[in-house]
Amino acid sequence: MSLANAKRLGKRIIGAPEEPIPVASTVEYVKAIGSSPVQKVKAYLLSLFPILSWITRYNPGWLTGDLIAGLTVGIVVVPQGMSYAVIATLPPEYGLYSSFVGVLIYCFFATSKDVSIGPVAVMSLTVSQIIKHVQSKHPGEWGGPQIASVLAFITGFIVLGIGLLRLGWLVEFISAPAVSGFMTGSAISIAAGQVPALMGITGFDTRAATYKVIINTLKGLPHTTRDAAFGLTGLFTLYAIRITCDRLGRKYPRRERIFFFISVLRHAFVIIVLTIAAWLYCRHRKTKSGKYPIKILQTVPSGFKHLGQPKVETKLLSALAPQLPLATIILLLEHIAISKSFGRLNGYKINPNQELIAIGVTNTVGSCFGAYPATGSFSRSALKSKSGVRTPLAGVITAIVVIVALYGLTPAFFWIPSAGLSAIIIHAVADLVASPRQVYSFYRVSPLEFIIWWAAVLVTVFSSIENGIYTSIAASLVLLLIRVAHPRGKFLGKVSVRNDSGDVKEREVFVPLVPGGIVNPEIKVIPPAPGVIVYRLEESYLYPNCSHMNSALVDYVKANMKRGKDMSHVKLSDRPWNDAGPRHGASEDQAINEKKPDLFAIVLDFSTVSHIDTTSVQALIDARTEVEKWADHPVEFHFATILSPWIQRALVAGGFGFGRAHATIREIAAVVPNHGNYRDPSGYDHDDLESSGDIKKRKSGASTSREYLPNSDSFAPVLSAQTPFFHIDLVSAVTAAEGGLRNSHDRRDQNSKTASEV
Numbered sequence: 001m002s003l004a005n006a007k008r009l010g011k012r013i014i015g016a017p018e019e020p021i022p023v024a025s026t027v028e029y030v031k032a033i034g035s036s037p038v039q040k041v042k043a044y045l046l047s048l049f050p051i052l053s054w055i056t057r058y059n060p061g062w063l064t065g066d067l068i069a070g071l072t073v074g075i076v077v078v079p080q081g082m083s084y085a086v087i088a089t090l091p092p093e094y095g096l097y098s099s100f101v102g103v104l105i106y107c108f109f110a111t112s113k114d115v116s117i118g119p120v121a122v123m124s125l126t127v128s129q130i131i132k133h134v135q136s137k138h139p140g141e142w143g144g145p146q147i148a149s150v151l152a153f154i155t156g157f158i159v160l161g162i163g164l165l166r167l168g169w170l171v172e173f174i175s176a177p178a179v180s181g182f183m184t185g186s187a188i189s190i191a192a193g194q195v196p197a198l199m200g201i202t203g204f205d206t207r208a209a210t211y212k213v214i215i216n217t218l219k220g221l222p223h224t225t226r227d228a229a230f231g232l233t234g235l236f237t238l239y240a241i242r243i244t245c246d247r248l249g250r251k252y253p254r255r256e257r258i259f260f261f262i263s264v265l266r267h268a269f270v271i272i273v274l275t276i277a278a279w280l281y282c283r284h285r286k287t288k289s290g291k292y293p294i295k296i297l298q299t300v301p302s303g304f305k306h307l308g309q310p311k312v313e314t315k316l317l318s319a320l321a322p323q324l325p326l327a328t329i330i331l332l333l334e335h336i337a338i339s340k341s342f343g344r345l346n347g348y349k350i351n352p353n354q355e356l357i358a359i360g361v362t363n364t365v366g367s368c369f370g371a372y373p374a375t376g377s378f379s380r381s382a383l384k385s386k387s388g389v390r391t392p393l394a395g396v397i398t399a400i401v402v403i404v405a406l407y408g409l410t411p412a413f414f415w416i417p418s419a420g421l422s423a424i425i426i427h428a429v430a431d432l433v434a435s436p437r438q439v440y441s442f443y444r445v446s447p448l449e450f451i452i453w454w455a456a457v458l459v460t461v462f463s464s465i466e467n468g469i470y471t472s473i474a475a476s477l478v479l480l481l482i483r484v485a486h487p488r489g490k491f492l493g494k495v496s497v498r499n500d501s502g503d504v505k506e507r508e509v510f511v512p513l514v515p516g517g518i519v520n521p522e523i524k525v526i527p528p529a530p531g532v533i534v535y536r537l538e539e540s541y542l543y544p545n546c547s548h549m550n551s552a553l554v555d556y557v558k559a560n561m562k563r564g565k566d567m568s569h570v571k572l573s574d575r576p577w578n579d580a581g582p583r584h585g586a587s588e589d590q591a592i593n594e595k596k597p598d599l600f601a602i603v604l605d606f607s608t609v610s611h612i613d614t615t616s617v618q619a620l621i622d623a624r625t626e627v628e629k630w631a632d633h634p635v636e637f638h639f640a641t642i643l644s645p646w647i648q649r650a651l652v653a654g655g656f657g658f659g660r661a662h663a664t665i666r667e668i669a670a671v672v673p674n675h676g677n678y679r680d681p682s683g684y685d686h687d688d689l690e691s692s693g694d695i696k697k698r699k700s701g702a703s704t705s706r707e708y709l710p711n712s713d714s715f716a717p718v719l720s721a722q723t724p725f726f727h728i729d730l731v732s733a734v735t736a737a738e739g740g741l742r743n744s745h746d747r748r749d750q751n752s753k754t755a756s757e758v
Helices: 005-014 026-033 039-048 060-087 091-107 121-137 144-164 170-174 175-201 212-217 228-249 253-264 268-283 313-345 352-369 378-388 394-408 418-432 436-445 445-460 465-485 546-560 587-595 614-631 645-653 684-691 732-757
Strands: 489-497 507-512 533-537 601-605 636-640 667-670 713-715
Touching: 005 546, 026 732, 060 091, 060 121, 060 175, 060 268, 060 378, 060 394, 060 418, 091 144, 091 352, 091 394, 121 144, 121 175, 121 313, 121 418, 121 465, 144 313, 144 352, 170 352, 175 212, 175 228, 175 418, 175 436, 175 445, 175 713, 228 253, 228 418, 253 268, 268 418, 313 352, 313 378, 313 465, 378 418, 378 546, 378 587, 418 684, 436 445, 445 465, 489 546, 507 533, 507 732, 533 546, 533 636, 533 732, 546 614, 587 636, 601 732, 614 645, 636 732
Parallel strands: 533 601, 601 636
Antiparallel strands: 489 507, 489 533, 667 713
């Protein structure tokens, strides 16, 4: 605020009533914060380990659900973990490392019973692109596993810091259509990149832009190898089992759960069958060069072979720095979106900050096991939820399954065909593609967000995942800023409504004056009394949008209200340069001006305003100055539905609310009776108010003195008597403004009559 405006603001405060106006104090604000710092620190430390709130009351009845869910997820996460490691261009055992650490660590920090942390398709594809970027800039310096583990350590540390600082609300700035568009584009990219491995096609970069991969795959179809027999068979079997079980479950509802678990086992069934088939086909067909007729995983080390502190080098950190925002955003977005979805679905509330702490600790600790970045998995979380999980302890059961696979099943992993893993990947990521119904809902709710969805998909497909996610985030933020800076405000009129139940009692409601403001176009909206303007703000009144609202109000006044000063007789040389006014001596322009109503009061509906700041108060002062200059006399400003004492305080500081009103409407409400003397919030004694007629006591037989019996029934003013321009609702504010207008006309008529008699 400028010095001149600050001085003017100070003068308005000096001109206030002698008695101080009751407003919220800073001391009250501090008291409203609540508990002591020691209690807050204690509660904060306990909140870091949610397991302490439920593990002490764990009962055996929960164990069955956790055991079934843990085993079910474990059966799925083993083949998926190895498949996703292949997407990340890492050896398959690294997917098992990430799976083990994710499900185990999350149990201690989780606020969601359903979420399963581990390797996911989108993060795996991102890791592969980051590895490619770093190795292209620094060829031969670091291997893929080292880059991936350092990436997990750094991103985990960043996310952990965000969670500890309680900054998880930053994720809310990214809209759901933006996330859906990015996930859809990423799923298409992943599926397109796995089709060459599914068909055995080689000879081009499968990590290039998606459209290039699709074109090269189509060109390479004539060179399809025997891998396609395993890949296509596996993919067909996965969908056949799933579709069949879904249909049988709907046809036989009593056996739906049996068919569900049969469907769940399809991943393990396909991998086992394809592995046996690959062993039978390849065991005697090894060439002299050591190659097999189809591509298989071959040796998978058993146990944890890469335990140890991640090798963090300064040069490697510099090479990773440009890619850290992308990896961090994906960790945040995917996990928070999944945890919130299952919280809403199953009727509990998650703590976003604690969830960030969980994935932060998971990735930081996981880097010591050789794991690469892991986050929440949608498919495994849905599986865990449908399996009947009861608590996060199911993650420990899943971790045991992964351990058993790491130490006991790795010899069998040797014969797993790569085409079979590609089939599992394509089958899994297909669920990430938004359905046509969901996309159509984006269009119906908000066409602009529908465009953002398409932009995220197209940029991801035709450019890269990195550009896709940045495009979706930037578009979401731009749309948010546009909506904040250009809020919708409406000038209101009145209609009378009553219930259709036969009740003839009518009441007034305020609706927009413009056509289309209400549903039925046949309803006639009655504008307020000539000289009164009613305006509803539909956003908080803050510095980004106060200028827009100021212009809308002033422009409406100048277009529809009478100009107080006749400019047609003012010399051209005396007129301001930016307001020429009508032509000199143009009587017809003055006649049009005289037909317009004289502005008396402006009523502002603050029912949707939750915050107000210094810039917006100054803009409101400027608007008042401008409309009073136009009307050439003072204008009353009434404010309706100001429920926040801090908004009242800000408006009083700007010189609003107090003063002499032409008509005073004081809203009173029932108060809780007490045994002592009652004083209302404005500071006035109850007896003084009652004697002045502002408060009327009901005929309940209570004493007329200042002592009130417990069963007495009394009323007190809702708002302070010193701020007659603040009103509890819009009806009261408009009634006061129109009443003041009538009183002003009556007083003017009386003065005219007296003058004529003299």
